[in-house]
Every structure is written in C-alpha cells, then in structure tokens.
Amino acid sequence: MNETKKRLDVIGKPRRRVDGRxxxxxxxxxxxxLALPRxxxxxxxxxxxxxxxxxxxxxxxxxxxxxxxxxxxxxxxPVPFGIMPVSVDEYPLARERVRYVGDPVAAxxxxxxQSAVEALALIEVRYKALRPxxxxxxxxxxxEPRIHDYGEQGNIHRNQAYEFGDxxxxxxxxxxxxxxxxxxxxxxxxxxxxxxxxxxLDQDGKLQISSSTQNPHYLHRQLSRVLQVPESxxxxxxxxxxxxxxxxxxxGGHEFVVxxxxxVLGRPVKIGLTREEVFYVHRGRHPVLMKMKTGVTKEGKLTxxxxxxxxxxxxxGSHGPASTFYTGVLTPVTYHYPRFKFEACRVFTNKPACxxxxxxxxxxxxxxxxxxxxxxxxxxxxxxxxxRLKNLTKAGDLTASxxxxxxxxxxxxxxxxxxxxxxxxxxxxxxxxxGVGLACSTYMSGAGVAIxxxxxxxxxxxxxxxxxxxxVVYCGATEIGQGSDDVLAxxxxxxxxxxxxxxxxxxxxxxxxxxxxxxxxSRVTIMAGNAAVQAAERLRASLAAAVCETLGTLPDRVVxxxxxxxxxxxxxxxxxxxxxxxxxxxxxxxxxxxxSYSPPKPPGRYKGAGVGPSPAYSFSACVVEAEVxxxxxxxxxxxxxxxxxxxxxxxxxxxRGQVIGGVYMGLSEALMEEQSFRRLPEKLSGxxxxxxxxxxxYKSLTALDMPEVEVAxxxxxxxxxxxxxxxxxxxxxxxxxxxxxNAIFDAVGVRIDEIPITPDKVLRALEAKAEGxxxxxxxxxxxxxxxxxxxxxxxxxxxxxxxxxxxGGEKRAAxxxx
Amino acid sequence: MAAIPERVHLTMQVNxxxxxxxxxxxxxxxxxxxxxxxLTGTKHxxxxxxxxxxxxxxxxxxxxxxxxxxxxxxxRAIETIEGVQRGPELHPLQAAFADCGGSQCGYCxxxxxxxxxxxxxxxxxxxxxxxxxxxxxxxxxxxxxQQITEAIESAATLLRAxxx
Ligand code: FES
Ligand code: FES
Numbered sequence: 001m002n003e004t005k006k007r008l009d010v011i012g013k014p015r016r017r018v019d020g021r022x023x024x025x026x027x028x029x030x031x032x033x034l035a036l037p038r039x040x041x042x043x044x045x046x047x048x049x050x051x052x053x054x055x056x057x058x059x060x061x062x063x064x065x066x067x068x069x070x071x072x073x074x075x076x077x078p079v080p081f082g083i084m085p086v087s088v089d090e091y092p093l094a095r096e097r098v099r100y101v102g103d104p105v106a107a108x109x110x111x112x113x114q115s116a117v118e119a120l121a122l123i124e125v126r127y128k129a130l131r132p133x134x135x136x137x138x139x140x141x142x143x144e145p146r147i148h149d150y151g152e153q154g155n156i157h158r159n160q161a162y163e164f165g166d167x168x169x170x171x172x173x174x175x176x177x178x179x180x181x182x183x184x185x186x187x188x189x190x191x192x193x194x195x196x197x198x199x200x201l202d203q204d205g206k207l208q209i210s211s212s213t214q215n216p217h218y219l220h221r222q223l224s225r226v227l228q229v230p231e232s233x234x235x236x237x238x239x240x241x242x243x244x245x246x247x248x249x250x251x252g253g254h255e256f257v258v259x260x261x262x263x264v265l266g267r268p269v270k271i272g273l274t275r276e277e278v279f280y281v282h283r284g285r286h287p288v289l290m291k292m293k294t295g296v297t298k299e300g301k302l303t304x305x306x307x308x309x310x311x312x313x314x315x316x317g318s319h320g321p322a323s324t325f326y327t328g329v330l331t332p333v334t335y336h337y338p339r340f341k342f343e344a345c346r347v348f349t350n351k352p353a354c355x356x357x358x359x360x361x362x363x364x365x366x367x368x369x370x371x372x373x374x375x376x377x378x379x380x381x382x383x384x385x386x387x388r389l390k391n392l393t394k395a396g397d398l399t400a401s402x403x404x405x406x407x408x409x410x411x412x413x414x415x416x417x418x419x420x421x422x423x424x425x426x427x428x429x430x431x432x433x434x435g436v437g438l439a440c441s442t443y444m445s446g447a448g449v450a451i452x453x454x455x456x457x458x459x460x461x462x463x464x465x466x467x468x469x470x471x472v473v474y475c476g477a478t479e480i481g482q483g484s485d486d487v488l489a490x491x492x493x494x495x496x497x498x499x500x501x502x503x504x505x506x507x508x509x510x511x512x513x514x515x516x517x518x519x520x521x522s523r524v525t526i527m528a529g530n531a532a533v534q535a536a537e538r539l540r541a542s543l544a545a546a547v548c549e550t551l552g553t554l555p556d557r558v559v560x561x562x563x564x565x566x567x568x569x570x571x572x573x574x575x576x577x578x579x580x581x582x583x584x585x586x587x588x589x590x591x592x593x594x595x596s597y598s599p600p601k602p603p604g605r606y607k608g609a610g611v612g613p614s615p616a617y618s619f620s621a622c623v624v625e626a627e628v629x630x631x632x633x634x635x636x637x638x639x640x641x642x643x644x645x646x647x648x649x650x651x652x653x654x655x656r657g658q659v660i661g662g663v664y665m666g667l668s669e670a671l672m673e674e675q676s677f678r679r680l681p682e683k684l685s686g687x688x689x690x691x692x693x694x695x696x697x698y699k700s701l702t703a704l705d706m707p708e709v710e711v712a713x714x715x716x717x718x719x720x721x722x723x724x725x726x727x728x729x730x731x732x733x734x735x736x737x738x739x740x741x742n743a744i745f746d747a748v749g750v751r752i753d754e755i756p757i758t759p760d761k762v763l764r765a766l767e768a769k770a771e772g773x774x775x776x777x778x779x780x781x782x783x784x785x786x787x788x789x790x791x792x793x794x795x796x797x798x799x800x801x802x803x804x805x806x807x808g809g810e811k812r813a814a815x816x817x818x
Numbered sequence: 819m820a821a822i823p824e825r826v827h828l829t830m831q832v833n834x835x836x837x838x839x840x841x842x843x844x845x846x847x848x849x850x851x852x853x854x855x856x857l858t859g860t861k862h863x864x865x866x867x868x869x870x871x872x873x874x875x876x877x878x879x880x881x882x883x884x885x886x887x888x889x890x891x892x893x894r895a896i897e898t899i900e901g902v903q904r905g906p907e908l909h910p911l912q913a914a915f916a917d918c919g920g921s922q923c924g925y926c927x928x929x930x931x932x933x934x935x936x937x938x939x940x941x942x943x944x945x946x947x948x949x950x951x952x953x954x955x956x957x958x959x960x961x962x963x964q965q966i967t968e969a970i971e972s973a974a975t976l977l978r979a980x981x982x
Binding site for chain 1 (some may be wrong): 842844852853857858859860861862863864865866868869871898899900902903908911912913915916917918919921922923924925926927928931949950951953954955956957958959960961962963964965966967
C-alpha cells in the first residue's frame with residue numbers, strides 16, 4: 001500500500017511516553033499500592049539452612065496466635081512448578097527439602113503484617129542438615145548428596161556440547177591459538193520495586209491476582225497447574241513493574257501462597273517481599289567460569305573457537321536450561337568463525353537459583369570473547385578496531401551454528417563509536433593511568449521459540465475503535481518500565497494516522513488481553529509491535545474501504561495522517577479521523593481487528609537449534625575511557641560512548657534512556673555488583689549465606705558515580721521489525737564490561753580477566769606486573785568437566801543442511817568426507 | 819513499664835491540609851502515608867534507609883519516610899508527590915521528568931522528584947555536579963541517572979523563568 005511510504009508522524013519523534021504522567025504524579029499503581037477491604041497479609045518463613053531435609057513442620061502454636069487466619073506449609077502444595085517444562089522442580093513451599101538459605105517453608109496469613117511476623121517465630125521446623133554444595137566445582141566433585149533427583153548426573157543439571165565443523169582442525173591450522181580463562185561473578189537485578197502480589201476472589205468467585213510479574217501468561221499457566229484450578233477460573237493482572245530486568249520472569253513461591261490463601265479463605269490476601277527476600281528470590285546472573293580457545297591467522301582472521309562454560313546454577317532449575325545455551329549460542333553472531341564448538345555445564349548448588357538477568361547468559365561469554373580479541377590484537381600489533389572490522393559477520397549471513405544474521409549495523413556502530421570517542425587519537429596515546437577500551441555485542445529481538453512448545457502466536461493484539469475516535473489497544477505485553485505501552489501506542493497511532501493521545505493501551509491482563517508471552521528476551525517491540533501493526537493495518541483497510549467513495553479515490557490511495565483521512569492525490573479535501581470512524585461504523589458495524597505474530601522458522605534443524613535464533617539481532621559497539629590510580633587501584637570512568645544499531649528508534653527519548661540505562665547496569669556490574677556467598681563458621685551452623693542481602697552492602701552505582709554517556713543510534717530499519725525497530729533494552733549493556741577491562745589494559749597494562757573489576761584486583765595485577773610476573777588477575781585453572789560427546793553439525797559452507805550430520809563418535813569421519 | 823497504646827492519634831499537615839490520623843505507634847511515616855492516609859505515591863525499595871524511594875519533604879527538608887516515626891510528625895508539614903502537581907497541571911519538575919526520560923519504570927520517581935524539589939528550593943541554579951550530589955541517595959536502576967539529571971536541569975531553567 002502507498003500508505004506505508006508516507007512520512008512518519010509519530011514514530012521517530014521525541015515524545016512524552018504514554019504512561020509518563022501517571023509516573024510523575026504518583027498515580028501509577030504498582031502491586032504494593034493496591035489494597036482491598038478485609039485484606040489479609042501474608043509472610044513467609046524461610047530456611048536458615050542452605051541444604052537440609054525438612055523432617056517436620058509444626059505450626060500449631062502459630063495457628064493459635066491472635067490475628068492468624070491460616071498457616072500453609074509444603075503439605076498444602078503437592079504440585080511443583082517451574083518456568084520451563086524441562087525443569088519443574090520447585091514447590092511454592094518446600095516439602096521435603098530446602099535448597100538454599102531463604103527457601104520458603106511455611107506461610108502465615110494474618111489480619112496484619114505484625115501478627116504474621118510474630119506467628120512465623122512460633123512455627124517449629126525440624127531440619128536435618130545436609131552437606132551444602134558451594135560452587136560448581138564442589139558440585140562436580142561431590143555428586144552426593146544430590147540436590148535434585150533429576151538432571152544429567154550427580155549435581156549436574158544440564159550438560160551439553162555442540163560442534164560445528166572440526167574445531168580441533170581449525171585451531172591446528174591457525175597461525176596461533178589464543179587460550180584464556182575468564183570468570184564472571186553472579187549479580188542480581190535489584191529492581192527498585194520489591195515483588196508484591198494481591199490475590200482475591202472476584203464477584204464471580206474466580207481467582208484474580210495482581211502481581212509484579214514480567215510474564216503474566218506463564219504465571220497464569222503455572223497457577224493453574226499448581227493450584228489445580230482451570231485457567232479459565234484464574235485472571236492474572238501484571239501490575240506495572242517497578243523494574244524487572246529478568247527478576248520477575250519466574251513465578252515466585254509468594255504468588256502461589258497468596259492465591260491459595262485467597263481460595264481457602266475467600267478474602268483478599270497480599271504479600272510484599274522485603275528487600276532481603278528479594279535477594280533470596282534472585283534468579284539473576286549466573287556466575288560463569290569460561291575457557292576460550294580461538295584460532296587466528298597472521299592476518300588477523302579468526303579460524304574457529306572452542307568455548308567451554310561452567311555455570312553455578314543455584315538451587316533450582318529456573319530458566320537454567322536456556323541460560324546454559326545462552327552462555328554460548330550468540331557468540332558467533334558478531335564475528336565470522338568458520339568453525340565453532342561450544343560446551344556448557346550447569347551445576348546445582350545450594351544458593352538462590354540463578355536465571356535470566358538483562359542479557360541472559362550472554363554477558364559472560366561476551367566479556368571473555370571481547371577481552372580475548374583485545375589480547376589477540378595486541379599480539380598481532382593490530383588496532384583492536386581493525387581486528388574487529390576484519391571479522392564482522394555480514395547481513396544475511398548464516399553462522400557456523402546456523403543462526404541467520406539478518407540486518408546488521410555493527411560496522412556502522414564501530415565506525416561511529418570510534419569517531420565520536422576519538423578512538424584513533426586516544427588509544428595508546430593517553431597519559432599513563434588513562435586509557436580507552438573497545439568492545440562489541442549483539443542481542444536478540446525476541447527468541448524464536450516459546451518457553452513451552454506450542455504452535456500458537458507469540459503475541460496477539462486487538463484494536464478497538466469507537467465513534468469518539470478513541471483507539472483502544474489490548475495486548476498481554478507487560479509494562480516493566482521499558483516502555484512497552486508506549487511502543488504499542490506509537491505503532492497503532494502511526495498506522496492509523498492519529499496521535500498517541502487518542503490511543504489507550506490496556507496490557508498485561510490475562511482476563512481481557514490477548515496472549516503475549518511476556519516482557520523477556522527483548523521480544524515486545526518486535527512481537528507485540530508486529531501484531532499491533534497487523535491489527536491496525538486491518539482496521540485501516542476497513543476504514544479506507546468505507547470512506548474511499550466519499551473521498552473519490554481508491555482504497556489504497558486513502559491516507560491517514562495527523563488525525564485526518566484524505567485522498568493521496570487530493571490532500572485538501574478529506575475528513576477527520578473521527579468522521580471516518582463514524583462513517584465506517586455506520587457501514588460495517590462495530591470496528592475492531594486483531595493481529596498476531598509468530599517468528600519465522602529458524603534455519604538450524606539439529607536438536608537444540610531452537611535457542612539463539614531471532615528474527616532480528618541488534619548490535620552495539622562501545623568505547624569506555626578509564627583512569628586508574630596506580631597507588632590505590634581505584635578506577636574512575638569519565639565517559640562512555642555507545643553506538644547501537646536499533647533499526648529504528650520508535651521514540652528517541654526512550655531509546656536513548658534504554659541505552660544509557662543498559663550502560664549504567666553494565667558498568668555497575670563491571671565495577672562492583674556481586675551476588676556472592678560465604679560460609680558461616682562451623683559453630684554458627686556452617687551455612688552458606690548471602691554476603692550482602694541489602695542495598696547498602698550490595699553496591700551499585702549512584703548518580704555521583706555514573707559517567708556521562710554519549711549515545712549514537714544507528715538507524716537502518718530492519719524488514720522483520722515493526723517500522724524497522726529492533727531491540728534496545730538489553731544489547732547496550734553487553735559490551736560495557738569488556739570495554740572497561742580493555743580500557744584498564746590501555747591505561748596501566750594489566751589484564752583483569754574477571755568481573756567485577758575491583759580496585760584490589762587491579763592492585764594485585766599491578767603488583768604482579770611490578771614483580772615481573774604475568775600482569776593479570778583471573779582464574780588460573782579450569783576443572784575437568786564431563787561434557788558429553790558433542791552434537792556434530794556441519795557449517796553451511798561445508799555442505800551441511802542444518803541437521804546433525806553424524807552421531808558423536810563418527811564426527812572425524814564426517815569431517816574427513818568433506 | 820507503661821502499656822504501649824494500641825493506636826495513637828495526631829494531626830499532621832499533609833500537602834497543605836490538616837490530616838488527622840490514628841495509627842499503631844510503631845508505624846513509620848511511610849507506612850502511615852501509604853496505609854492510613856492512602857497516599858501510595860510514596861514508594862519503598864528497602865524500608866531500611868538505603869534507597870531513597872520513600873523520600874518526602876518534612877518542613878521542606880527531604881526525609882526518608884521509612885526511617886521517620888509517624889509519631890514524631892504531629893504538627894509538621896509533610897509534602898508528598900501527590901501535593902506537587904499544580905491543580906490539573908504538572909509541576910515543571912514533573913513535566914520535565916516525563917518529557918526528558920527521567921522516569922522509566924517510575925518507581926524511584928516520586929522520591930527523586932521530592933529530592934529535586936528540595937534542591938531547587940535552596941539552589942535554583944544547580945550545576946550538574948550539584949544535582950548528582952543531591953540525588954546520590956536516590957537509587958534508580960532504570961535510567962542510569964543521566965536523564966534524571968537532565969530533567970532536573972531543564973525544570974530548574976523553567977522554574978527560574980517563572981520567577982522572573
Ligand atoms: S524505602 Fe526508605 S530508603 Fe528505601
Ligand atoms: S525509573 Fe525505574 S528505578 Fe528509576
């Protein structure tokens with residue numbers, strides 16, 4: 001249609017977001033802001049043991065405590081839950097076993113919070129402590145006692161291996177092989193809003209829960225499963241999240257508890273987690289140990305990579321199976337590796353479960369990869385910028401692992417960021433103690449497959465027009481601060497030629513909105529956005545058909561712009577949008593249309609090929625400038641430059657905000673954030689406890705620490721994306737950590753091969769350097785991990801067809817045939 | 819020891835109006851505002867004085883309402899985010915936060931706006947560093963602070979223009 005070529009009225013213009021006013025007036029209602037008459041309050045009793053058998057729970061005294069209405073224990077929840085069908089391993093309240101300090105074991109529901117807290121102290125739990133598994137290496141060495149009775153073997157949860165072409169051969173044929181070990185400590189989301197939920201029975205006696213969840217649809221399914229109530233009798237309302245970052249993706253024990261209590265008592269039940277509890281719920285960044293071997297030619301061409309990762313999974317599966325894949329699968333998207341081998345192992349440990357945090361599994365290997373490239377450039381005497389430019393993937397490429405690189409603006413990002421940061425003028429030329437570092441990254445605009453196997457759309461949108469000219473958009477997408485409501489409003493407004501003020505967005509409510517899978521993997525803009533385009537285009541077509549005769553033109557010559565509807569060749573005549581709507585409603589009846597979106601089928605066909613494909617990848621390139629005080633190791637970052645290939649910025653104010661917010665979170669991780677644990681002395685139970693379950697001890701950057709960020713948005717619309725818009729919420733976080741590490745090398749000539757990069761590590765590396773030892777701090781050994789025989793797949797350019805080409809042991813023969 | 823009364827009763831000045839309220843004596847100002855006065859615009863991220871989300875103005879000074887006992891607030895002037903708006907219009911700070919990207923998820927926003935309001939009252943033309951210093955106690959996980967600083971700067975300009 002001609003229409004699509006019209007200039008854009010809404011998209012690309014800086015604009016106040018549609019929910020902006022509610023946020024600055026305090027009117028926006030987060031979950032904990034909700035209250036209902038006769039509401040009760042729930043509190044959870046959590047395990048003080050990292051690993052123990054729950055022998056008995058005696059709640060009699062608690063039940064008799066004044067104000068207490070109900071006490072729930074593991075016995076009330078016989079059915080387990082889990083966000084992924086392959087790791088349904090968690091109970092709302094632990095039944096026989098607790099697996100981390102903080103695992104919930106019982107719940108008290110009382111007339112007020114104070115009484116509930118008092119009653120918690122009256123619950124007597126008998127535990128039999130078991131040996132805790134403190135880390136992945138410990139878990140490999142101690143297969144018994146097993147934390148779970150499922151998984152690969154012992155305490156290994158997931159173990160996988162893929163080889164795309166003969167990597168040993170690729171490394172043998174290289175001029176040299178860079179071999180490095182990296183470690184990335186775990187960290188947590190720390191959303192400002194602590195999780196809260198309010199459950200009650202509605203006027204029809206059906207269960208409704210309003211909750212700070214990123215994924216109401218998945219929560220809906222899990223509630224039905226655990227409570228054994230049909231989905232049609234449950235309504236999940238995702239309240240606006242006060243930040244998510246992945247921390248509100250998993251269903252939480254507390255959500256089942258208040259729902260169950262509301263069903264039992266017939267009264268509204270609310271819970272708000274304390275900040276300490278939020279640290280225990282976690283599901284954040286996995287600590288990952290990595291080994292990376294990369295073959296390189298003298299000219300600086302990469303010949304192949306062998307990547308091994310070892311993940312500390314914590315006590316439950318969570319998104320772990322996906323996280324495990326993500327510690328490798330996106331590695332070959334930025335640069336061309338003719339061959340690629342990836343082995344990953346996730347071990348259960350007795351700590352809060354790890355899961356998806358902004359960048360989900362990919363920041364860790366990206367850190368290693370980008371630091372290693374810097375080392376390779378150093379060894380070749382080459383500018384790290386040139387090395388990267390030499391190896392970039394191109395638009396439309398397949399990777400060795402059969403991922404389709406769609407549009408890519410990485411080259412533009414690199415050139416742009418080099419230009420605005422004066423890379424050439426600074427690298428190696430700043431005074432001692434100051435330096436610059438460069439790194440790149442990529443991220444998915446939505447994953448190719450849903451979390452549970454199904455053939456239905458990933459997102460649905462319904463648009464309703466009424467004769468007032470109001471456009472109402474219904475979609476299951478969840479506003480977590482990223483601006484998904486604004487994305488929907490902008491897309492529908494643009495398509496129908498109105499302004500966003502005429503659009504009302506209703507989202508994240510399983511009772512009234514079509515399913516959208518949730519706010520994760522940067523999928524909302526592309527998936528809900530494409531569904532919204534389809535719905536709005538259908539409506540526009542109906543309107544055009546209804547008014548074209550009056551306008552004296554053909555339907556596809558009707559233009560919708562700025563609240564007006566007119567003929568393309570006679571822009572003077574026309575009618576208002578409201579007139580067009582009334583005319584169409586008179587002819588066609590009530591006006592509504594739906595749209596839906598399913599991502600294209602990925603090219604890879606081997607088992608496991610479902611993780612990694614995306615309809616569009618975003619790309620980023622980052623330069624960090626750092627100043628290092630060589631006496632104290634103190635790191636100061638004066639400025640960061642970020643070029644991000646976004647396809648198109650729907651609302652540049654928000655896009656820029658996402659970039660800066662990502663840079664902030666990346667830098668905060670790079671410099672200080674650590675979700676780490678320590679053993680209490682034996683006489684104090686020997687338990688494995690969180691080092692810093694408070695915001696004061698868990699350090700994050702403040703306004704005073706945050707450097708200026710200069711953002712360049714690279715816009716080249718992606719054909720798979722709505723109005724060309726790719727993701728921006730996660731990608732720009734990823735290159736910050738390696739860029740900082742590389743800047744520190746440029747500044748003082750030491751390598752910090754682990755995250756976070758703290759002053760003590762810099763000092764240790766400087767001391768080593770002064771003593772003539774390797775100027776490096778980082779892991780020095782990699783344990784022997786029993787990775788399985790890899791699934792062998794031939795890369796596209798070696799005659800593969802995307803399927804597993806031979807069973808494991810025959811791979812050499814397979815390669816020889818080629 | 820004298821028995822602790824179950825509820826106490828007092829009157830504070832909240833957003834310019836007398837607000838008589840009775841509440842359990844252990845309650846913080848944050849809890850009384852949110853639970854007993856229904857003013858849920860003030861948020862909390864820790865209730866331990868670590869995050870700044872609960873900042874309100876007490877007699878014009880920014881105070882962490884999670885650390886203040888409501889019992890001590892009788893007769894004092896409390897200003898919360900609900901009192902910032904000018905009738906149907908947004909206060910320039912509110913407008914600037916909405917327009918400049920100073921608010922993403924919006925959870926830290928009420929606390930930051932209150933902090934900024936106190937800053938601009940005592941320093942109508944703060945430098946960027948002064949803004950950063952004043953807001954350093956308000957954690958924000960979304961914005962990376964830059965657009966918050968820009969919003970406060972732009973509101974300061976507007977407010978100065980209003981005064982002249
Ligand atoms: S809630 Fe008061 S400082 Fe965090
Ligand atoms: S806007 Fe989300 S915490 Fe500040």
